[in-house]
Each structure stands twice: as C-alpha cells, then as structure tokens.
Amino acid sequence: MRDAIVVGAGPSGSYLSYSLSKMGYDVLNLEEHNEVGKPVECTGLVSERVFRYVRSRAKINSVSGAHIYFPNGEEIHVAKSEKTIVMERDVFDRDAAGQSIGAGTDLRLGSKVSRIKIGNDSVKVSFREDGNLKEEQCRVVIGADGVNSVVRKEVFNTRPGRIISTYQVDSSVRMEDQDSVDVYLGSESSMGFFGWATPSGDISRIGVGSYGQPFNYFRNVSRRFPGERILGINGGGIPITYLRRTYSDRCLLVGDAAGIVKPLTGGGIYTGIVSASHAARTLEKALESNSLSRSSLSSYQRRWKRDIGKELFFDGIIQRIFGHLSDRSLNKIYEVISDEKVIGTINSRGDIDYPSKVIIPLLLKNPGLIKHLFKVS
Ligand SMILES: Cc1cc2nc3c(=O)[nH]c(=O)nc-3n(C[C@H](O)[C@H](O)[C@H](O)COP(=O)(O)OP(=O)(O)OC[C@H]3O[C@@H](n4cnc5c(N)ncnc54)[C@H](O)[C@@H]3O)c2cc1C
Known part of the structure; x- marks a missing residue:
C-alpha cells in the first residue's frame, strides 16, 4: 500500500x-x-516567492508596473521596485x-x-x-x-461558492510597454472582475475574467489591439x-x-x-x-x-464589494486614487500576493474611498 x-x-x-x-x-x-x-x-504572472519552492527556468519576462484603465477612459500607472515574473x-x-x-x-x-x-x-x-x-x-x-x-x-x-469564468488568448500583438501589465475595469470589460493584457515579449496574453460569460467582454477588450492575430485560446474557471x-x-x-x-x-x-x-x-x-x-x-x-x-478572507470581502461597483463608483475611485500621494502609497506598498498591505493603508488614509466602495449604484 x-x-x-x-x-x-x-x-x-x-x-x-x-x-x-x-x-x-x-x-x-x-x-x-x-x-x-x-x-x-x-x-x-507570479511573484519571485514562487521560485523559492520550485527550481524553474520558466521566466520569460518581468514587469514592475500596471496601467489601470477606468470606465471613463482615464488611466493610472502604478509601479513597484520588486518585479513580478511572467513565466x-x-x-x-x-x-x-x-x-x-x-x-x-x-x-x-x-x-x-x-x-x-x-x-x-x-x-x-x-x-x-x-x-x-x-x-x-x-x-x-x-x-x-x-x-x-x-x-x-x-x-x-x-x-x-464563487467561481470566475475566464477567456484568454495568446495574441500576436507586441505591447509597447513591456514593463507593465494592463488592467481594464468597468462594465465594458467584465462583470464583477476585470480584463487584462500581459506583455510576454513578441506575444501578449489578453483575457477577461467575469462572473458572466466572458467572451463578449473579451471582444470589447481585444478591440484595444487592432490587427492582432490570435495564436491560441485558453481559459477556465478560477475558484x-x-x-x-x-x-x-x-x-x-x-x-x-x-x-x-x-x-x-x-x-x-x-x-x-x-x-x-x-x-x-x-x-x-x-x-x-x-x-x-x-x-x-x-x-x-x-x-x-x-x-x-x-489575507484571503480580507481580499474576498474587498472582491465581493468591488464586484458590485458601478462604472460611476469606479470613476469616483479614480478621482481619489489618481492623486500623486495615493499612487506613491500604492507604489511603496503594493504586493501581488498580499494586496491588503496596500488596500488597508489606502482606506485609512482616504476615507472618501470607503464611501465610493459602498455606493453600489
Ligand atoms: C486564464 C487563467 C489565467 C490565470 N493566470 C494566473 C496567473 O497569472 N498567476 C497565478 O498565480 N494564477 C493564475 N491562474 C490560476 C492558476 O492557474 C491556478 O490557481 C493554479 O493552476 C492552481 O494550481 P493547482 O495545482 O492547484 O491546480 P491545477 O494547476 O489546475 O492542476 C490540477 C491538475 O490536476 C489534473 N487533474 C484534474 N482532474 C484530474 C483527475 N480526475 N485525475 C487526475 N488528474 C486530474 C489536471 O490535469 C491538472 O494537471 C489563472 C487561471 C486561469 C484560468
């Protein structure tokens, strides 16, 4: 046995x-x-921590920032000193x-x-x-x-209890900024989650996670990359x-x-x-x-x-709230966090594995955010 x-x-x-x-x-x-x-x-996309457990030669790129796009068309760019690995x-x-x-x-x-x-x-x-x-x-x-x-x-x-559906393609598009991922927020890009594009050298991974059928949202996200050729399709559920x-x-x-x-x-x-x-x-x-x-x-x-x-419990609560935010609330949040000082806090504390390290200080320093987070419509 x-x-x-x-x-x-x-x-x-x-x-x-x-x-x-x-x-x-x-x-x-x-x-x-x-x-x-x-x-x-x-x-x-993973943090360096993962390679403390598994000896691997899978790294192909690393990124230090994210362009976060809001429903009003505005964008903020956040960056940190530690790199996130693309593998x-x-x-x-x-x-x-x-x-x-x-x-x-x-x-x-x-x-x-x-x-x-x-x-x-x-x-x-x-x-x-x-x-x-x-x-x-x-x-x-x-x-x-x-x-x-x-x-x-x-x-x-x-x-x-909650499973996100995803749709992702490997695309022939080479993203201009190879040091940052794109994150797309709002009702055009997803129902309750977000869309993304990740630079991986000569190709990009473009996808959508959503509580609803992700394909329609994916079409909206991929419109941002005219002339792309789809090299492969994948996806699946994320619990x-x-x-x-x-x-x-x-x-x-x-x-x-x-x-x-x-x-x-x-x-x-x-x-x-x-x-x-x-x-x-x-x-x-x-x-x-x-x-x-x-x-x-x-x-x-x-x-x-x-x-x-x-960490998972706290992030779960924030995700539940975030998943119900209207475009209007997201745009109000943009107004608060596009401030230089706020971006500075995000940059100094951001951690892909422990988001609470940045979210808790952000909420404490900007009580206005709490108001927008709880305004559902
Ligand atoms: C589109 C998409 C993008 C993602 N991007 C990221 C990312 O950038 N970074 C990140 O950290 N996570 C990401 N994830 C999540 C990540 O892929 C999973 O959390 C991770 O794979 C979980 O690892 P696991 O070993 O628990 O399960 P899995 O990787 O799912 O492994 C399960 C294994 O079990 C096997 N299996 C299943 N059923 C049986 C059976 N009956 N008998 C025998 N074998 C079986 C499967 O074939 C598989 O090999 C993403 C997920 C999706 C869908």
Whole structure:
C-alpha cells in the first residue's frame, strides 16, 4: 500500500508530492493528461516567492508596473521596485514535476481518477489508464486536481461558492510597454472582475475574467489591439472562495481544489504551493504516528489559515464589494486614487500576493474611498 496518492500534477500536486517524497514517503502522483503542464490555462504572472519552492527556468519576462484603465477612459500607472515574473506556465509545471520525480515520486500520466473510497484503514483510488479501470490503495489521498476536483466531489460533496469564468488568448500583438501589465475595469470589460493584457515579449496574453460569460467582454477588450492575430485560446474557471473545510478522514484538498486562490487577482499558483507546503508538514507527523482521522488532519487547515487565511478572507470581502461597483463608483475611485500621494502609497506598498498591505493603508488614509466602495449604484 502507498503512503500517499496525490491526484493532479499541477503546481500544488507536484510540490506536495515532492515534499512528501523528500521525507521518505512512498508517493504516487496521478495526472489525467499525457503531458504535464498542457493544456496551458494561465497568464503566468507570479511573484519571485514562487521560485523559492520550485527550481524553474520558466521566466520569460518581468514587469514592475500596471496601467489601470477606468470606465471613463482615464488611466493610472502604478509601479513597484520588486518585479513580478511572467513565466511559461507549462515549463514551470514540468520543472515542478521534475523536482518531484527527482525526490522519488512515482508520477503516472494519462491516469484519470474517477472514484475515491475512504475506508477505516486505507483509501481505494480508482482511475482509468490506457482505457483500463485500475485501482490503488493508500493511507491518505490528497486532491490537487484543480477547480473541478473529483476528490472534492467524491469526499466532500461540495464546491467553492464563487467561481470566475475566464477567456484568454495568446495574441500576436507586441505591447509597447513591456514593463507593465494592463488592467481594464468597468462594465465594458467584465462583470464583477476585470480584463487584462500581459506583455510576454513578441506575444501578449489578453483575457477577461467575469462572473458572466466572458467572451463578449473579451471582444470589447481585444478591440484595444487592432490587427492582432490570435495564436491560441485558453481559459477556465478560477475558484475565488476557499472551502469551509479542507480536510477529512484520510483526505486533504490543496490549491484550486480547495479554492485556495487570491480572490482579487485570481492568482492561485503561490497560494496553492503554500497550501501544499502546509499539507506536507501536517502529513509528515500524521503518517509517522498513523493519525489520519479527520480531527488529526484538522491541523492542516489551522496551518494554512494562520499563514494566508487572513489575507484571503480580507481580499474576498474587498472582491465581493468591488464586484458590485458601478462604472460611476469606479470613476469616483479614480478621482481619489489618481492623486500623486495615493499612487506613491500604492507604489511603496503594493504586493501581488498580499494586496491588503496596500488596500488597508489606502482606506485609512482616504476615507472618501470607503464611501465610493459602498455606493453600489
Ligand atoms: C486564464 C487563467 C489565467 C490565470 N493566470 C494566473 C496567473 O497569472 N498567476 C497565478 O498565480 N494564477 C493564475 N491562474 C490560476 C492558476 O492557474 C491556478 O490557481 C493554479 O493552476 C492552481 O494550481 P493547482 O495545482 O492547484 O491546480 P491545477 O494547476 O489546475 O492542476 C490540477 C491538475 O490536476 C489534473 N487533474 C484534474 N482532474 C484530474 C483527475 N480526475 N485525475 C487526475 N488528474 C486530474 C489536471 O490535469 C491538472 O494537471 C489563472 C487561471 C486561469 C484560468
């Protein structure tokens, strides 16, 4: 019997498999696709922090700023000294899987998990491989299988409360400013989220996240790039609320499967890896002492919440408010934050992984913002 089966070889699953293998545990990592990292459903924007966990040569560009466009056509430009990395996501995922195999993980591709049966002493995992139904047993199973997690459906029978739909293209347009991303706010660009364009050298990644059907909004955003050729289309759901409970008997959920994603940006690579690191630390002790009951594994949730829970909770509230703002309110917010001093605060405190570091001082120093945030129409 395996010590652990990890379902999914995205960043969260590979980092968890790597960590457990390095501790000496026997880990099977099942991935439904025949190739790690494909299809790509990501913009590839991450902080440098991510590369402390995964040794990767996926970086292709870095940006230090953002042009934020408001519904009134005005723009503010914010910038910070630390760079945000633009990476090739498939290369990153392959590097993370390589790191995990190097530590001893048995990674099996083309293995789609369909059933999980939690027993008193073990877990039975059924999966389809080469057209055949197969079964493996383990002491603990971890769902790192993304937004549509089968492990979550089988064991927890629930789903994240809010899921953003996205539509993104790789475009032939080379953006003039290679040091800044574009962010498009307002009812033309999205319902409740935002549109974006990210410079990646000779191509750009242009997309929209939305509570409603994103394609119509995408058309409005892409009009800003006349003459572009679409080189590839991708997209998918982003879960922006975490589950109430991310542990069960002999089972944990990490990353997108648990909804552990930054609600304001939809970025989930860093938070997914952080959740995987806490899962590994919890399982290290639990496997050693054979304490794999729901109550023993509850410390996993306490660990990841202590680390990033407050940030995700706060960002979730701000996202909920932001998602309901009218164009008029957004334009009023522009009037407040286009001030040089306010932009200075954003520039000095901005952090892609911890937005509260800038939002809280902004609200405290500019009470006018609070009024506009709560004015819904
Ligand atoms: C358009 C778009 C742009 C994004 N841009 C960014 C960004 O710029 N920065 C950022 O940080 N985040 C971004 N995200 C979010 C980010 O992609 C996810 O948060 C991240 O991939 C989560 O990692 P994960 O390992 O938890 O899940 P995933 O990366 O989704 O990995 C899950 C893995 O499980 C496998 N799997 C699924 N079901 C099964 C099954 N039944 N059996 C076996 N294997 C299975 C999948 O094939 C996949 O390999 C973006 C998302 C989208 C949709």
